[in-house]
Amino acid sequence: xxxxxxxxxxxxxxxxxxxxxxxxxxxxxxxxxxxxxxxxxxxxxxxxxxxxxxxxxxxxxxxxxxxxxxxxxxxxxxxxxxxxxxxxxxxxxxxxxxxxxxxxxxxxxxxxxxxxxxxxxxxxxxxxxxxxxxxxxxxxxxxxxxxxxxxx
Amino acid sequence: xxxxxxxxxxxxxxxxxxxxxxxxxxxxxxxxxxxxxxxxxxxxxxxxxxxxxxxxxxxxxxxxxxxxxxxxxxxxxxxxxxxxxxxxxxxxxxxxxxxxxxxxxxxxxxxxxxxxxxxxxxxxxxxxxxxxxxxxxxxxxxxxxxxxxxxxxxxxxxxxxxxxxxxxxxxxxxxxxxxxxxx
Numbered sequence: 355x356x357x358x359x360x361x362x363x364x365x366x367x368x369x370x371x372x373x374x375x376x377x378x379x380x381x382x383x384x385x386x387x388x389x390x391x392x393x394x395x396x397x398x399x400x401x402x403x404x405x406x407x408x409x410x411x412x413x414x415x416x417x418x419x420x421x422x423x424x425x426x427x428x429x430x431x432x433x434x435x436x437x438x439x440x441x442x443x444x445x446x447x448x449x450x451x452x453x454x455x456x457x458x459x460x461x462x463x464x465x466x467x468x469x470x471x472x473x474x475x476x477x478x479x480x481x482x483x484x485x486x487x488x489x490x491x492x493x494x495x496x497x498x499x500x501x502x503x504x505x506x
Numbered sequence: 507x508x509x510x511x512x513x514x515x516x517x518x519x520x521x522x523x524x525x526x527x528x529x530x531x532x533x534x535x536x537x538x539x540x541x542x543x544x545x546x547x548x549x550x551x552x553x554x555x556x557x558x559x560x561x562x563x564x565x566x567x568x569x570x571x572x573x574x575x576x577x578x579x580x581x582x583x584x585x586x587x588x589x590x591x592x593x594x595x596x597x598x599x600x601x602x603x604x605x606x607x608x609x610x611x612x613x614x615x616x617x618x619x620x621x622x623x624x625x626x627x628x629x630x631x632x633x634x635x636x637x638x639x640x641x642x643x644x645x646x647x648x649x650x651x652x653x654x655x656x657x658x659x660x661x662x663x664x665x666x667x668x669x670x671x672x673x674x675x676x677x678x679x680x681x682x683x684x685x686x687x688x689x
Binding site: 357360361364367368371374375378381468469470501 | 616623658
Protein backbone atom coordinates (compact mmCIF):
# COMPACT_ATOMS: atom_id res chain seq x y z
CA UNK A 355 0.00 0.00 0.00
CA UNK A 356 1.40 3.41 -0.97
CA UNK A 357 2.02 5.98 1.78
CA UNK A 358 -0.68 8.24 0.33
CA UNK A 359 -3.26 5.47 0.29
CA UNK A 360 -2.25 4.32 3.75
CA UNK A 361 -2.56 7.87 5.14
CA UNK A 362 -5.99 8.22 3.51
CA UNK A 363 -7.13 4.93 5.12
CA UNK A 364 -6.07 6.05 8.58
CA UNK A 365 -7.67 9.48 8.20
CA UNK A 366 -10.96 7.81 7.17
CA UNK A 367 -10.69 5.42 10.11
CA UNK A 368 -10.09 8.32 12.53
CA UNK A 369 -13.10 10.25 11.18
CA UNK A 370 -15.26 7.12 11.38
CA UNK A 371 -14.41 6.55 15.04
CA UNK A 372 -14.92 10.23 15.82
CA UNK A 373 -18.36 10.20 14.14
CA UNK A 374 -19.47 7.02 15.90
CA UNK A 375 -18.26 8.02 19.37
CA UNK A 376 -19.67 11.55 19.03
CA UNK A 377 -23.05 10.17 17.89
CA UNK A 378 -23.21 7.72 20.79
CA UNK A 379 -22.24 10.39 23.31
CA UNK A 380 -24.92 12.73 21.91
CA UNK A 381 -27.49 9.94 22.10
CA UNK A 382 -26.47 9.27 25.72
CA UNK A 383 -26.96 12.89 26.78
CA UNK A 384 -30.23 13.09 24.83
CA UNK A 385 -31.42 9.98 26.70
CA UNK A 386 -30.44 11.52 30.08
CA UNK A 387 -32.14 14.79 29.20
CA UNK A 388 -35.38 13.15 27.98
CA UNK A 389 -35.47 10.89 31.02
CA UNK A 390 -35.00 13.76 33.48
CA UNK A 391 -37.44 15.97 31.58
CA UNK A 392 -40.10 13.28 31.72
CA UNK A 393 -39.53 12.72 35.45
CA UNK A 394 -39.63 16.38 36.45
CA UNK A 395 -42.69 17.44 34.41
CA UNK A 396 -45.12 16.96 37.31
CA UNK A 397 -44.61 19.13 40.44
CA UNK A 398 -45.93 16.35 42.71
CA UNK A 399 -45.26 12.66 42.12
CA UNK A 400 -46.36 9.45 43.82
CA UNK A 401 -44.11 6.44 44.00
CA UNK A 402 -43.59 3.15 45.78
CA UNK A 403 -40.61 2.67 48.02
CA UNK A 404 -39.70 -0.65 49.62
CA UNK A 405 -37.16 -1.80 52.19
CA UNK A 406 -36.01 -5.38 52.54
CA UNK A 407 -33.95 -5.88 55.70
CA UNK A 408 -32.59 -9.24 54.53
CA UNK A 409 -34.12 -11.11 57.47
CA UNK A 410 -37.60 -11.58 56.08
CA UNK A 411 -38.81 -8.11 57.09
CA UNK A 412 -40.11 -6.08 54.17
CA UNK A 413 -41.58 -2.60 54.51
CA UNK A 414 -43.47 -0.82 51.73
CA UNK A 415 -44.36 2.86 51.48
CA UNK A 416 -46.82 2.80 48.60
CA UNK A 417 -47.97 6.00 46.87
CA UNK A 418 -45.45 8.09 48.80
CA UNK A 419 -45.82 11.73 47.84
CA UNK A 420 -42.74 13.67 46.74
CA UNK A 421 -41.75 16.66 44.65
CA UNK A 422 -40.89 16.09 40.98
CA UNK A 423 -37.10 16.01 40.72
CA UNK A 424 -36.57 14.63 44.24
CA UNK A 425 -33.85 12.01 44.32
CA UNK A 426 -34.15 8.53 45.74
CA UNK A 427 -32.03 9.60 48.72
CA UNK A 428 -34.31 12.62 49.40
CA UNK A 429 -37.38 10.40 49.41
CA UNK A 430 -35.72 7.62 51.42
CA UNK A 431 -34.81 10.22 54.07
CA UNK A 432 -38.48 11.29 54.21
CA UNK A 433 -39.59 7.84 55.37
CA UNK A 434 -36.53 6.32 57.06
CA UNK A 435 -33.52 7.19 59.18
CA UNK A 436 -30.57 7.20 56.79
CA UNK A 437 -26.88 7.56 57.47
CA UNK A 438 -24.80 8.31 54.40
CA UNK A 439 -21.41 9.62 53.31
CA UNK A 440 -20.88 11.85 50.30
CA UNK A 441 -18.12 10.78 47.89
CA UNK A 442 -17.12 12.21 44.51
CA UNK A 443 -19.42 9.71 42.74
CA UNK A 444 -22.37 10.54 45.02
CA UNK A 445 -23.87 9.41 48.32
CA UNK A 446 -22.99 6.06 49.82
CA UNK A 447 -25.67 4.80 52.19
CA UNK A 448 -24.11 3.36 55.35
CA UNK A 449 -27.29 2.45 57.20
CA UNK A 450 -31.05 2.56 56.97
CA UNK A 451 -33.15 2.53 60.16
CA UNK A 452 -30.02 1.59 62.16
CA UNK A 453 -29.25 -1.47 60.03
CA UNK A 454 -25.59 -0.89 59.17
CA UNK A 455 -23.55 -2.13 56.22
CA UNK A 456 -21.02 -4.82 57.07
CA UNK A 457 -18.08 -6.33 55.15
CA UNK A 458 -20.41 -8.75 53.36
CA UNK A 459 -23.83 -7.04 53.48
CA UNK A 460 -24.88 -3.62 52.23
CA UNK A 461 -27.88 -1.56 51.19
CA UNK A 462 -28.23 -1.77 47.41
CA UNK A 463 -31.06 -0.05 45.56
CA UNK A 464 -33.12 -1.46 42.71
CA UNK A 465 -35.95 -0.29 40.48
CA UNK A 466 -38.77 -2.33 39.05
CA UNK A 467 -40.05 -2.02 35.47
CA UNK A 468 -42.40 -4.28 33.55
CA UNK A 469 -39.89 -4.29 30.70
CA UNK A 470 -36.76 -5.40 32.56
CA UNK A 471 -37.97 -6.67 35.92
CA UNK A 472 -35.56 -5.67 38.73
CA UNK A 473 -32.61 -3.48 37.67
CA UNK A 474 -29.83 -2.52 40.03
CA UNK A 475 -29.46 1.24 40.51
CA UNK A 476 -26.88 2.48 38.00
CA UNK A 477 -25.75 5.54 39.98
CA UNK A 478 -25.68 6.85 43.53
CA UNK A 479 -29.11 7.34 45.12
CA UNK A 480 -28.62 11.11 45.47
CA UNK A 481 -28.12 11.39 41.71
CA UNK A 482 -31.20 9.45 40.66
CA UNK A 483 -34.46 11.39 40.32
CA UNK A 484 -37.52 9.21 40.75
CA UNK A 485 -40.49 9.53 38.40
CA UNK A 486 -44.23 9.34 38.93
CA UNK A 487 -45.43 5.79 39.69
CA UNK A 488 -41.88 4.48 39.83
CA UNK A 489 -40.96 1.65 42.21
CA UNK A 490 -37.66 1.76 44.09
CA UNK A 491 -36.45 -0.85 46.54
CA UNK A 492 -33.67 -0.88 49.11
CA UNK A 493 -32.36 -4.39 49.64
CA UNK A 494 -29.96 -5.23 52.49
CA UNK A 495 -28.10 -8.00 50.74
CA UNK A 496 -25.00 -10.09 50.34
CA UNK A 497 -22.40 -8.11 48.40
CA UNK A 498 -19.50 -10.55 48.76
CA UNK A 499 -20.08 -11.96 45.25
CA UNK A 500 -21.03 -10.26 42.02
CA UNK A 501 -23.49 -10.12 40.30
CA UNK A 502 -25.72 -9.33 43.26
CA UNK A 503 -28.87 -11.36 43.57
CA UNK A 504 -32.06 -9.61 42.51
CA UNK A 505 -34.66 -8.90 45.19
CA UNK A 506 -37.00 -11.79 45.96
CA UNK B 507 23.86 -11.94 14.88
CA UNK B 508 22.17 -14.23 17.42
CA UNK B 509 21.71 -17.86 16.45
CA UNK B 510 18.23 -19.12 15.54
CA UNK B 511 18.12 -21.23 18.71
CA UNK B 512 18.93 -18.24 20.89
CA UNK B 513 16.32 -16.15 19.06
CA UNK B 514 13.69 -18.82 19.68
CA UNK B 515 14.59 -18.96 23.35
CA UNK B 516 14.32 -15.19 23.59
CA UNK B 517 10.97 -15.27 21.78
CA UNK B 518 9.59 -17.87 24.18
CA UNK B 519 10.94 -15.95 27.18
CA UNK B 520 9.51 -12.64 25.97
CA UNK B 521 6.14 -14.16 25.11
CA UNK B 522 5.98 -15.79 28.56
CA UNK B 523 6.73 -12.45 30.19
CA UNK B 524 3.99 -10.80 28.13
CA UNK B 525 1.50 -13.48 29.18
CA UNK B 526 2.53 -13.01 32.83
CA UNK B 527 2.25 -9.21 32.61
CA UNK B 528 -1.12 -9.49 30.82
CA UNK B 529 -2.42 -11.86 33.47
CA UNK B 530 -1.05 -9.72 36.30
CA UNK B 531 -2.72 -6.62 34.85
CA UNK B 532 -6.12 -8.27 35.19
CA UNK B 533 -5.96 -8.53 38.98
CA UNK B 534 -4.68 -5.00 39.56
CA UNK B 535 -7.12 -2.27 40.46
CA UNK B 536 -7.32 0.46 37.85
CA UNK B 537 -9.45 3.58 37.52
CA UNK B 538 -12.43 3.38 35.17
CA UNK B 539 -11.46 4.52 31.68
CA UNK B 540 -7.91 3.20 31.74
CA UNK B 541 -6.59 -0.23 30.76
CA UNK B 542 -3.29 -1.49 29.38
CA UNK B 543 -4.36 -4.93 28.14
CA UNK B 544 -5.31 -3.71 24.64
CA UNK B 545 -1.91 -2.07 24.12
CA UNK B 546 -0.10 -5.17 25.38
CA UNK B 547 -2.17 -7.47 23.15
CA UNK B 548 -1.74 -5.24 20.10
CA UNK B 549 2.04 -4.98 20.61
CA UNK B 550 2.25 -8.76 21.06
CA UNK B 551 0.40 -9.17 17.76
CA UNK B 552 2.82 -6.81 15.98
CA UNK B 553 5.85 -8.76 17.24
CA UNK B 554 4.61 -12.36 17.29
CA UNK B 555 1.90 -12.31 14.62
CA UNK B 556 -1.88 -12.56 14.61
CA UNK B 557 -2.21 -16.08 16.04
CA UNK B 558 -0.16 -15.47 19.17
CA UNK B 559 -1.55 -11.93 19.56
CA UNK B 560 -5.11 -13.24 19.38
CA UNK B 561 -4.29 -16.15 21.71
CA UNK B 562 -2.78 -13.84 24.32
CA UNK B 563 -5.78 -11.49 24.05
CA UNK B 564 -8.28 -14.33 24.48
CA UNK B 565 -6.31 -15.87 27.36
CA UNK B 566 -5.95 -12.69 29.40
CA UNK B 567 -9.65 -11.92 28.99
CA UNK B 568 -10.45 -15.44 30.14
CA UNK B 569 -8.43 -14.71 33.28
CA UNK B 570 -10.06 -11.28 33.54
CA UNK B 571 -13.48 -12.91 33.55
CA UNK B 572 -12.69 -14.54 36.91
CA UNK B 573 -10.12 -12.30 38.60
CA UNK B 574 -10.99 -8.75 37.59
CA UNK B 575 -11.44 -6.36 40.53
CA UNK B 576 -14.61 -5.21 38.73
CA UNK B 577 -16.18 -8.62 39.33
CA UNK B 578 -17.02 -11.75 37.35
CA UNK B 579 -17.69 -11.23 33.64
CA UNK B 580 -20.21 -14.08 33.46
CA UNK B 581 -22.03 -14.16 30.14
CA UNK B 582 -19.83 -11.42 28.79
CA UNK B 583 -16.66 -13.52 28.91
CA UNK B 584 -16.79 -14.92 25.33
CA UNK B 585 -17.48 -11.44 23.96
CA UNK B 586 -14.51 -9.99 25.87
CA UNK B 587 -12.29 -12.82 24.62
CA UNK B 588 -13.43 -12.27 21.04
CA UNK B 589 -12.92 -8.49 21.28
CA UNK B 590 -9.41 -8.77 22.67
CA UNK B 591 -8.40 -11.47 20.19
CA UNK B 592 -9.43 -9.12 17.35
CA UNK B 593 -7.02 -6.53 18.78
CA UNK B 594 -4.22 -9.13 18.78
CA UNK B 595 -5.10 -10.21 15.24
CA UNK B 596 -5.04 -6.64 13.90
CA UNK B 597 -1.67 -6.13 15.63
CA UNK B 598 -0.34 -9.06 13.61
CA UNK B 599 -1.69 -7.62 10.38
CA UNK B 600 -0.30 -4.14 11.01
CA UNK B 601 2.96 -3.41 9.25
CA UNK B 602 5.13 -1.23 11.46
CA UNK B 603 8.57 -0.70 9.99
CA UNK B 604 11.58 -0.69 12.23
CA UNK B 605 12.36 3.03 12.19
CA UNK B 606 10.07 4.66 14.78
CA UNK B 607 8.78 7.36 12.43
CA UNK B 608 6.21 9.83 13.76
CA UNK B 609 3.76 8.42 11.20
CA UNK B 610 3.55 5.18 13.18
CA UNK B 611 2.65 7.07 16.35
CA UNK B 612 -0.28 8.66 14.51
CA UNK B 613 -1.33 5.37 12.91
CA UNK B 614 -1.23 3.41 16.16
CA UNK B 615 -3.22 6.19 17.88
CA UNK B 616 -5.95 5.82 15.23
CA UNK B 617 -5.82 2.03 15.49
CA UNK B 618 -6.06 2.31 19.28
CA UNK B 619 -9.23 4.38 18.96
CA UNK B 620 -10.76 2.12 16.31
CA UNK B 621 -9.94 -1.17 18.05
CA UNK B 622 -11.21 0.14 21.40
CA UNK B 623 -14.47 1.14 19.75
CA UNK B 624 -14.76 -2.31 18.14
CA UNK B 625 -13.94 -4.00 21.47
CA UNK B 626 -16.60 -2.07 23.38
CA UNK B 627 -19.18 -2.61 20.63
CA UNK B 628 -18.59 -6.36 20.93
CA UNK B 629 -18.69 -6.42 24.75
CA UNK B 630 -21.82 -4.25 24.68
CA UNK B 631 -23.37 -6.97 22.52
CA UNK B 632 -22.67 -9.35 25.41
CA UNK B 633 -24.51 -7.05 27.84
CA UNK B 634 -27.35 -6.71 25.33
CA UNK B 635 -27.76 -10.50 25.22
CA UNK B 636 -27.90 -10.52 29.03
CA UNK B 637 -30.45 -7.68 29.02
CA UNK B 638 -32.66 -9.38 26.43
CA UNK B 639 -32.89 -12.61 28.42
CA UNK B 640 -36.22 -13.39 30.15
CA UNK B 641 -37.98 -11.90 32.10
CA UNK B 642 -37.02 -8.89 29.97
CA UNK B 643 -39.53 -8.18 27.22
CA UNK B 644 -37.26 -6.25 24.87
CA UNK B 645 -35.67 -7.62 21.71
CA UNK B 646 -31.95 -8.12 21.26
CA UNK B 647 -31.79 -5.21 18.81
CA UNK B 648 -33.53 -2.86 21.26
CA UNK B 649 -31.22 -4.05 24.03
CA UNK B 650 -28.19 -3.48 21.82
CA UNK B 651 -29.18 0.12 21.04
CA UNK B 652 -29.89 0.79 24.73
CA UNK B 653 -26.61 -0.71 25.90
CA UNK B 654 -24.59 1.17 23.27
CA UNK B 655 -26.19 4.42 24.44
CA UNK B 656 -25.92 3.65 28.18
CA UNK B 657 -22.28 2.64 27.74
CA UNK B 658 -21.38 5.67 25.60
CA UNK B 659 -19.42 7.46 28.32
CA UNK B 660 -17.32 4.34 29.06
CA UNK B 661 -16.71 3.84 25.35
CA UNK B 662 -15.70 7.49 25.03
CA UNK B 663 -13.35 7.36 28.04
CA UNK B 664 -11.64 4.16 26.91
CA UNK B 665 -11.41 5.34 23.30
CA UNK B 666 -9.70 8.59 24.33
CA UNK B 667 -7.34 6.89 26.81
CA UNK B 668 -6.39 4.14 24.35
CA UNK B 669 -5.84 6.68 21.56
CA UNK B 670 -3.25 8.33 23.80
CA UNK B 671 -1.79 5.07 25.14
CA UNK B 672 -1.41 3.51 21.69
CA UNK B 673 -0.13 6.74 20.12
CA UNK B 674 2.50 7.27 22.80
CA UNK B 675 3.28 3.70 23.84
CA UNK B 676 2.95 1.26 20.93
CA UNK B 677 5.99 2.36 18.90
CA UNK B 678 8.52 2.38 21.79
CA UNK B 679 7.14 -0.92 23.17
CA UNK B 680 7.37 -2.64 19.78
CA UNK B 681 10.85 -1.20 19.13
CA UNK B 682 12.04 -2.34 22.58
CA UNK B 683 10.72 -5.86 22.02
CA UNK B 684 12.40 -5.96 18.62
CA UNK B 685 15.69 -4.93 20.23
CA UNK B 686 15.31 -7.65 22.85
CA UNK B 687 14.77 -10.19 20.09
CA UNK B 688 17.72 -8.85 18.12
CA UNK B 689 15.61 -7.94 15.08
